[in-house]
Amino acid sequence: MTDWPRVQLHVVTGKGGTGKSTVAAALALALAGEGRNVLLCEVEGRQGVARMFDVDPLPYAETRIATGLRTGPEEPGSVYALHIEAEAALLEYLRMYYKLGPAGRALDRFGVTEFATTVAPGVRDVLLTGKVFEAVQRNSRNKGARQYDAVVLDAPPTGRITAFLNVSESVAGLAKVGPIKNQADTMMTLFRSPRTAVHLVTLLEEMPVQETADGIGELRGARLPVGGVIVNQVRPRDLPQEALAAARKGSLDRAEIGGDLAAAGLQPSDEMIEGLLAEAAEHAERRALEDGQRTVVQGLGVPTYELERVAGGIDLGGLYELAASLKQQGMA
Ligand SMILES: Nc1ncnc2c1ncn2[C@@H]1O[C@H](COP(=O)(O)OP(=O)(O)OP(=O)(O)O)[C@@H](O)[C@H]1O
Ligand SMILES: [Mg+2]
Numbered sequence: 001m002t003d004w005p006r007v008q009l010h011v012v013t014g015k016g017g018t019g020k021s022t023v024a025a026a027l028a029l030a031l032a033g034e035g036r037n038v039l040l041c042e043v044e045g046r047q048g049v050a051r052m053f054d055v056d057p058l059p060y061a062e063t064r065i066a067t068g069l070r071t072g073p074e075e076p077g078s079v080y081a082l083h084i085e086a087e088a089a090l091l092e093y094l095r096m097y098y099k100l101g102p103a104g105r106a107l108d109r110f111g112v113t114e115f116a117t118t119v120a121p122g123v124r125d126v127l128l129t130g131k132v133f134e135a136v137q138r139n140s141r142n143k144g145a146r147q148y149d150a151v152v153l154d155a156p157p158t159g160r161i162t163a164f165l166n167v168s169e170s171v172a173g174l175a176k177v178g179p180i181k182n183q184a185d186t187m188m189t190l191f192r193s194p195r196t197a198v199h200l201v202t203l204l205e206e207m208p209v210q211e212t213a214d215g216i217g218e219l220r221g222a223r224l225p226v227g228g229v230i231v232n233q234v235r236p237r238d239l240p241q242e243a244l245a246a247a248r249k250g251s252l253d254r255a256e257i258g259g260d261l262a263a264a265g266l267q268p269s270d271e272m273i274e275g276l277l278a279e280a281a282e283h284a285e286r287r288a289l290e291d292g293q294r295t296v297v298q299g300l301g302v303p304t305y306e307l308e309r310v311a312g313g314i315d316l317g318g319l320y321e322l323a324a325s326l327k328q329q330g331m332a
Contacts, residue, residue, distance in 0.1 A: 003303055003330045004227065007197045009136045009190065010152045011227075013161040013215065014201030015208040019232035021048040022314055023201045023307070024154035026322035028079045030332035032068025036077040036149035039135050040065075043084045043128045049154065050081075054316060058083035060092075062135075062146060066316075069323045080146070082135070086127040093130065122163070122170030126184060129167055133187045136195070158200060158215035162222050165191050165198070197227030202297065204231060204290035209297060216300060228331060229302055231294070233309040235287065247284035252277060305329045 004010070010031070012024040021042070028040040039062060042049050047057045053065045058081055068076035136151050156164050163170070167184045174180060190196060198219055202208040212229060219226050239247075246252045254273055261268035297304055307325055310318040326332050 001330075002332055004197055004332075006194050007227070008148075008150055009132070009196045010150060011155045011161070011165070011196065011198040012153065012201060012230075013155045013158050013198060014230075014232075015159075015203075015211045016157045018201045018203050018208050019230075019307075020157070020201050021052065021154045022319070022322065023199070023230050023232060024152050025049065025052050026307070026319050026326055027199075027332060028150075028152040029066060029069045029319060029323035030327045031150045031152065032066075032077040032079045033071040033327065033332070034068075034074045034076065036068065037146070038068065038077065038079050039146075039148045039151045040079055040081045040154065041084055041132055041135065041151060042081070042154040043132075043156070045083070045085060047083065049083065052314070052316075052319065053081070060085055060088040069320060069327060071327060077149070080148070082131075084128050084131045086124045089127040089131045093127070123174065125164050126167045126170050126187075129165065129187060129191075130183070133190060136190060155198075158211050161198065161215065162218045162224065165224055166222050167191070192223050192225065194225060196225050198224055199227040199230060201230045201232050203233055204293040204297070206289075206293065209293045212297070213300060216302065226302055229297055229300060229304045230326075230331075231297060231304060231306045234306045235283075235290065236308060237287075239284075239287075244284040244287055247277075247280040248288065250277065250281060252280060303331075305331050 010024075010027055012020050012027065014020045014023075024040060024042075028038045032038040040049060042058075049065070050057050055063075055065050058065075060083060062080045062082045064078050065081045066079040068079060070076050132151060132153055135148060138145055138147055155161055166188075168181075168188045171180050171184045200212045200215055202212040216226050243252070254277070257273055257276060258268045261272070266272075305326060306329075307322050310321060314322075323332075
């Protein structure tokens with residue numbers, strides 16, 4: 001049993017650079033255990049998924065990129081990835097709904113592509129979310145298309161996420177009735193349902209935590225379902241509180257440190273010990289700030305998950321490590 005058994009669409013947002021793409025990838029791997037197939041979508045056009053998984057740049061087509069996290073005797077499923085572009089999504093939409101076939105290509109010459117790139121940003125967003133919606137929904141219009149147990153979206157940052165998902169609002173100025181309005185309303189029904197969860201990634205720093213709190217408020221105001229908060233890049237908590245307190249006060253035992261260094265075969269100078277004490281004080285200071293922010297996060301009233309900072313950066317092995325951690329904490 002996971003914390004999100006009914007969720008088919010996991011939207012991963014957060015302040016820029018906090019680890020949205022990393023967490024979305026790890027979550028996709030974790031969800032793709034035990035024969036489940038998962039689609040990982042990116043919409044910002046920077047090919048981050050391809051880089052993380054060390055594969056060629058992704059086309060506008062669902063591409064198998066990894067085997068899911070193995071969690072038991074059962075074979076894992078697969079993670080597929082899709083790089084969504086507004087122009088390609090518009091052409092596909094026209095082909096699918098109006099059965100244009102090759103005519104779609106002719107249409108392109110009349111500037112559909114320009115249309116998609118120059119229209120109001122809100123409309124552009126609807127083309128992106130529309131494709132995500134289609135992958136979750138996979139209705140009779142798209143027979144033969146692969147069905148997924150879950151879709152994970154590496155989404156725009158917190159500051160834009162509510163507007164991005166609030167598609168009814170985006171098209172409100174364009175269409176009050178008719179197919180576009182209906183389509184937007186149908187998408188909204190999914191985005192506002194318990195089949196969707198919007199997760200927020202943060203670091204234990206004041207700015208991202210504040211942005212997370214604001215983002216949760218905005219999402220709730222728009223009646224969009226808030227999922228969990230993933231606290232990313234947490235420093236290992238391997239020092240006891242007393243040692244941290246002493247490090248901050250500068251009251252660590254110098255003689256003992258010198259002795260330990262000597263026992264390790266070093267010849268500690270006063271300078272070396274001073275340097276270590278300064279580093280310890282800085283570490284303890286940062287840990288104290290982190291603990292303060294952790295308390296704020298825990299007060300947000302949503303499930304929280306923590307991911308450690310992986311030493312040396314994230315490679316494919318690191319993604320599986322993070323996936324295993326999310327699984328263990330019940331997120332997948
Ligand atoms: N748990 C972690 N341990 C170590 N490094 C991490 C961790 N999470 C993310 N990183 C690194 O931090 C950097 C930013 O991560 P990522 O690209 O996932 O953030 P993002 O929120 O998607 O950024 P952007 O806003 O630019 O899209 C990357 O170099 C990534 O490898
Ligand atoms: Mg990213």
